[in-house]
Structure formats: C-alpha cells, structure tokens
Amino acid sequence: MAIRVAVAGAAGKMGLATCEAVEAAAGLELIARVDPALGVDLADVLGEVDVVVDFTRPDVALGNIQACIAAGVHAVVGTTGFDLAEVKPANGAKVLIAPNFAIGAVLLMQFSQQAAKYMPKVEIIELHHDQKLDAPSGTAARTARMITEAGGPAEVPIHSVRLPGIIANQEVIFGEVGQTLTIRHDTTDRRSFMPGVVLAVRKVASMDQDLVVGLEHILD
Numbered sequence: 001m002a003i004r005v006a007v008a009g010a011a012g013k014m015g016l017a018t019c020e021a022v023e024a025a026a027g028l029e030l031i032a033r034v035d036p037a038l039g040v041d042l043a044d045v046l047g048e049v050d051v052v053v054d055f056t057r058p059d060v061a062l063g064n065i066q067a068c069i070a071a072g073v074h075a076v077v078g079t080t081g082f083d084l085a086e087v088k089p090a091n092g093a094k095v096l097i098a099p100n101f102a103i104g105a106v107l108l109m110q111f112s113q114q115a116a117k118y119m120p121k122v123e124i125i126e127l128h129h130d131q132k133l134d135a136p137s138g139t140a141a142r143t144a145r146m147i148t149e150a151g152g153p154a155e156v157p158i159h160s161v162r163l164p165g166i167i168a169n170q171e172v173i174f175g176e177v178g179q180t181l182t183i184r185h186d187t188t189d190r191r192s193f194m195p196g197v198v199l200a201v202r203k204v205a206s207m208d209q210d211l212v213v214g215l216e217h218i219l220d
C-alpha cells in the first residue's frame with residue numbers, strides 16, 4: 001500500500017519541489033497540498049495521511065508537528081529556525097528533522113567533524129537567498145554543534161550572508177599555522193534536497209527512535 005503524504009508549505013519553494021518529488025516517487029501518494037495560500041488546513045487532512053512533510057516557516061512548524069503528533073501521524077521536517085527541544089513525539093508518531101536534506105551538505109558536516117579533530121580553529125560562512133527568515137541557518141547551527149561534539153571548540157563563529165541570486169551555500173574554514181582547509185557545499189537547485197526527503201518519507205515509520213535529528217541517521 002502506498003505511503004499517503006501531505007505536504008505542508010506546498011505553495012512555497014521547497015513545498016512545490018517536494019510535491020513534485022512525492023508524485024514522482026514509487027510507493028508514495030500525494031494526498032494533500034497544505035498551505036494557507038491554497039486555502040488547505042493541516043487539521044482537515046491529518047485523518048487521511050501517514051506522513052506530513054513540513055517546509056513552512058520557523059513560527060508555524062512546531063504547531064504543525066504537534067498537530068501531527070496529536071493525530072499519530074509521522075512528520076518529516078525540513079523547516080529550520082525553531083526550538084527542537086519542544087518536539088516530543090507520542091501516540092506512535094515519529095518525527096525526523098533534518099536541517100539539510102542534501103547529501104552533499106550531510107557529507108560537509110561529517111568531513112568537518114573529521115577535520116575538527118586535527119584543526120580546532122574553525123569558522124563557518126553560510127550564504128542564503130534574502131527571503132530566508134532565520135539566521136544563522138539550521139545547517140550552520142548543526143554543523144557547529146557537530147564540530148563541538150567531535151572535540152572542536154565550544155563556540156564556532158557563524159557568519160550569515162543574505163543576498164538575492166543565492167539558494168544556499170556554506171563554507172567551513174579551518175585555519176592553522178601556514179595552512180587553511182575550506183570545505184564548501186553549494187546548492188544550485190532545490191531538487192538536490194529531494195532524494196533525502198523521499199528517503200525520509202519512506203523510512204520515518206520504521207525508525208528505531210521516535211525523534212531523529214539529521215539525515216545521516218537514516219542513510220545506509
């Protein structure tokens with residue numbers, strides 16, 4: 001039986017790409033496009049779906065996740081800029097949150113962890129389009145946390161750039177005497193996020209833990 005999916009934020013940039021990807025994916029069925037811009041409310045579709053994918057706004061994502069949990073519906077969340085500590089799955093609902101669904105960005109975070117063991121002086125520059133509501137980006141914040149967890153500095157400085165003409169780029173720069181190492185990821189098309197989103201929709205129901213943060217935890 002197909003996994004029945006609703007996309008919250010369906011009229012937005014990521015939501016549109018997600019609807020297209022869900023419709024093209026074998027074993028997934030797009031049941032609803034939820035967005036105030038389309039006049040469709042999440043509460044009206046929760047009874048008909050297995051998974052909600054949320055690409056909305058920092059100020060509404062948590063409410064959407066809590067509505068999914070109350071209804072026992074799994075949530076795959078890409079929205080960034082809200083407090084993850086407030087997410088408490090229950091009712092058999094599982095929640096996967098990934099600040100970046102692009103495989104290249106996941107690898108950038110893992111390579112940064114590896115480099116931090118040997119080169120602890122590090123700063124992050126993240127560059128995004130000027131419509132982005134949160135700063136620093138969720139990807140930069142998570143990269144910084146992962147570097148700290150790997151034995152790097154407790155505070156990794158993050159510099160945020162917001163300009164038209166950009167989708168999402170990130171540089172992690174390590175500096176040592178006489179050398180630097182720069183690890184850089186560039187997003188040139190939002191389709192880069194879609195294999196990760198589709199994988200998350202397929203795997204969220206069978207995750208061992210109720211709450212998983214980071215795409216890397218469900219990669220084979």
Ligand SMILES: NC(=O)c1ccc[n+]([C@@H]2O[C@H](COP(=O)([O-])OP(=O)(O)OC[C@H]3O[C@@H](n4cnc5c(N)ncnc54)[C@H](O)[C@@H]3O)[C@@H](O)[C@H]2O)c1
Nearest residue numbers: 009011012013014035055056060078079080098099100101
């Ligand atoms: N995790 C990732 O890989 C990844 C990648 C890119 C962007 N993002 C994040 O995804 C989010 C969305 O980005 P975007 O560029 O698509 O934004 P966007 O502004 O283009 O779209 C957001 C959409 O959400 C809708 N919306 C607002 N309130 C809603 C509600 N209560 N329920 C349903 N929909 C609602 C808006 O009408 C809008 O259409 C941002 O937080 C961004 O940082 C994550």
